[in-house]
Each structure stands twice: as C-alpha cells, then as structure tokens.
Amino acid sequence: MAKKVLGISFGRRMSNCDIMVKQALMECQEAGCEVAFLRADDLNISNCTGCIACVIQIMMGKGRGYCVRHDDFDILDECVMQSDAVILACPTYETSVTGRFKTICDRIGPSHDITFRKAAYEEGKAAGKPESELPDVRCFKKRTAALISVGGAMTENWIALTMPMMYEFTFPMGIDVIDTVEYYGAMAHESVLGNPEMMDRMKKVGQNILASLNAETEEERIRWRGEEEGVCPVCHTRLLQVSHDGRTVDCVVCGSHGTAEITDGKIKVHFTKEEMDRSRLRWGGKLEHSTEIKTQAQPSGTIKNLKELKAPYAAFNPGAFEPEADAFGNIKK
Numbered sequence: 001m002a003k004k005v006l007g008i009s010f011g012r013r014m015s016n017c018d019i020m021v022k023q024a025l026m027e028c029q030e031a032g033c034e035v036a037f038l039r040a041d042d043l044n045i046s047n048c049t050g051c052i053a054c055v056i057q058i059m060m061g062k063g064r065g066y067c068v069r070h071d072d073f074d075i076l077d078e079c080v081m082q083s084d085a086v087i088l089a090c091p092t093y094e095t096s097v098t099g100r101f102k103t104i105c106d107r108i109g110p111s112h113d114i115t116f117r118k119a120a121y122e123e124g125k126a127a128g129k130p131e132s133e134l135p136d137v138r139c140f141k142k143r144t145a146a147l148i149s150v151g152g153a154m155t156e157n158w159i160a161l162t163m164p165m166m167y168e169f170t171f172p173m174g175i176d177v178i179d180t181v182e183y184y185g186a187m188a189h190e191s192v193l194g195n196p197e198m199m200d201r202m203k204k205v206g207q208n209i210l211a212s213l214n215a216e217t218e219e220e221r222i223r224w225r226g227e228e229e230g231v232c233p234v235c236h237t238r239l240l241q242v243s244h245d246g247r248t249v250d251c252v253v254c255g256s257h258g259t260a261e262i263t264d265g266k267i268k269v270h271f272t273k274e275e276m277d278r279s280r281l282r283w284g285g286k287l288e289h290s291t292e293i294k295t296q297a298q299p300s301g302t303i304k305n306l307k308e309l310k311a312p313y314a315a316f317n318p319g320a321f322e323p324e325a326d327a328f329g330n331i332k333k
C-alpha cells in the first residue's frame with residue numbers, strides 16, 4: 001500500500017509556506033506516495049478552553065480522548081491518523097509560531113499523548129471494549145516529520161522560537177522529526193519561487209521523508225537528516241535554558257538535562273543516557289509526565305471551602321478601562 005504523506009501549511013494562500021510544503025509533497029507523490037495538503041487557515045478550529053474533558057475521559061477509561069468540541073480539528077486529526085509522515089511549514093509571527101499553529105497544538109495536547117492513549121487502549125482492550133470505544137489505534141503508528149519555519153526578517157534571531165515551538169505538534173504523538181529547515185530572510189524574495197536554492201532544499205525535504213519511509217530498520221527510519229547536528233543530541237535544536245543553579249542546562253524543546261561546556265571552541269552539551277531517556281520526545285519522559293498528571297493532579301473537592309475562598313475573586317470584576325475621549329484610539333465612541 002502506498003505510504004501517505006500529509007503536508008500542512010500555516011501560511012498565507014499560495015505564499016511561501018504553501019509552496020514549500022507543496023514542493024516537498026510533489027517529490028513524495030512522484031515517488032509513489034499518496035499525498036494530502038491542508039491549509040490551516042482554511043480550517044475552522046477553535047481554541048482549547050482548558051476543560052480537560054479529553055484527558056479525563058482517557059484517564060477514567062470512559063472515552064476515546066476526543067475534544068467535546070467537534071470542528072475542523074477533526075479533519076486535521078483524521079488526516080494525521082492516516083498519515084505515515086507529516087511535513088509542516090509555519091510562518092514566524094513575533095519571533096514564534098502563528099496563533100493558529102499554537103491553537104492546533106493545544107488541541108492535539110495531552111489527549112494525543114501516546115502514553116496516555118496506550119494505557120487507556122490496553123486497559124479498554126483487556127476489558128473487552130470494541131475498537132470504536134477505544135483511543136484511535138492509528139495514533140500508535142510510527143511516523144516521521146519534517147518541519148519548516150519561515151520568517152521575513154533578514155536577521156536569523158527574529159525566527160528563533162518558531163522551530164522549537166513546532167515540536168509541540170509532533171512530540172505528543174511521538175512523531176519522529178528527521179529534518180528541519182529554518183528559512184529566514186524570506187522578504188528578500190517576492191516569493192520563495194525566486195529562491196532556487198530553497199526550492200531545491202524543499203525537494204531534499206521530500207527525499208529525506210521518502211528515505212525515512214523506505215527505511216528497513218528503525219534506526220534508519222529515525223536517522224537525523226537535517227543539515228546541521230544542532231546542539232541537543234536528542235532533538236537537534238539549539239535552544240538551551242540555563243538552570244537556576246547556573247551550572248546545568250535544559251533543552252527547552254525536549255527537556256533533556258545536563259551540562260554544557262566549550263570543547264575545541266564549540267559549545268557542547270553532556271546529557272547522560274538516563275537524562276536523554278527522560279526527554280519528552282522519548283517514551284520514558286512522556287510516561288513520567290502522564291504519570292505525574294495521573295498521580296499528582298488533585299481532584300476537585302480537596303479544598304473543602306474553595307467556593308468561599310473564591311467568592312471575593314468572583315466578585316472582583318473591574319472590567320476594561322473606559323476609552324479615553326481625548327485620545328486617538330481605535331474605539332469609536
């Protein structure tokens with residue numbers, strides 16, 4: 001059966017992200033893959049309200065982990081479930097991903113975490129439930145991804161947070177990122193079509209996805225194919241956070257923890273195997289987090305007089321400032 005590759009663009013219609021994803025998809029289609037393309041802005045997907053019904057269902061074994069809201073997220077979810085690989089391109093807005101990208105990641109959220117879903121699936125299966133009442137088994141399929149961030153600015157640090165944030169789409173479902181491209185300075189071309197080097201790189205993205213899909217071993221399937229190794233050996237990104245002790249560092253993207261030092265003039269991190277296995281990109285790190293939610297999140301009713309304690313805050317509603325009549329604000333009086 002032909003492998004399925006899903007491309008999602010979070011950019012403007014027929015602008016850089018659309019064209020870049022399509023170029024990579026065309027490469028996959030030419031090699032015999034079945035491809036699908038979604039534009040995030042064509043989907044009507046509302047924000048996560050934080051009701052946590054999706055996670056509660058999974059934890060109680062009473063549902064499939066779906067959002068109580070049914071909107072176009074269901075279209076995206078079905079496409080992801082069918083896919084063997086995803087190629088995402090997101091513009092940089094204010095140094096980071098777009099609001100819609102974040103909205104979609106929040107909707108993927110903990111409910112799609114494979115450790116949550118696997119536990120619910122296995123418990124439900126053991127209890128004799130039919131597949132139709134269990135978390136979607138397709139969630140556990142091994143998938144690979146390529147991530148592309150795009151920014152207009154000529155200075156690379158203006159796109160610094162976009163790529164790290166893009167991993168929010170892939171890590172809950174354990175999708176293995178095998179290639180990333182950070183395209184900055186996009187404004188120097190009317191369209192990426194005026195940048196043949198970048199268009200060639202998109203063909204390479206498609207080829208890298210194909211190589212992963214055709215791999216015969218798991219090691220080869222997840223092999224990193226990006227142009228740079230990056231700093232973190234687990235996720236290959238370059239965003240480190242210095243710990244409060246001032247001596248150790250965390251990889252902001254995947255949560256690996258250890259030390260950093262300069263060797264031969266280069267900043268290198270030392271993450272032990274145990275720490276790397278606690279990365280949220282790996283089963284151990286994910287399981288640690290879903291277990292802490294299962295065991296440490298307090299149920300409602302533990303603070304007996306909570307309603308009373310909340311009362312002054314519920315009654316405190318100063319509202320918005322009145323528009324200033326003598327200022328040239330945007331609100332018409």
Ligand SMILES: Cc1cc2nc3c(=O)[nH]c(=O)nc-3n(C[C@H](O)[C@H](O)[C@H](O)COP(=O)(O)O)c2cc1C
Pocket residue numbers: 010011012013015016017018090091092093094095096150151152153154158159184185186
């Ligand atoms: C609200 C907004 C904020 C932006 N902020 C940044 C930014 O911080 N850094 C940057 O490099 N480009 C920024 N840009 C430019 C876009 O990243 C750029 O136009 C990109 O090509 C958009 O992707 P698209 O062409 O696929 O639509 C911003 C654009 C908008 C609309």
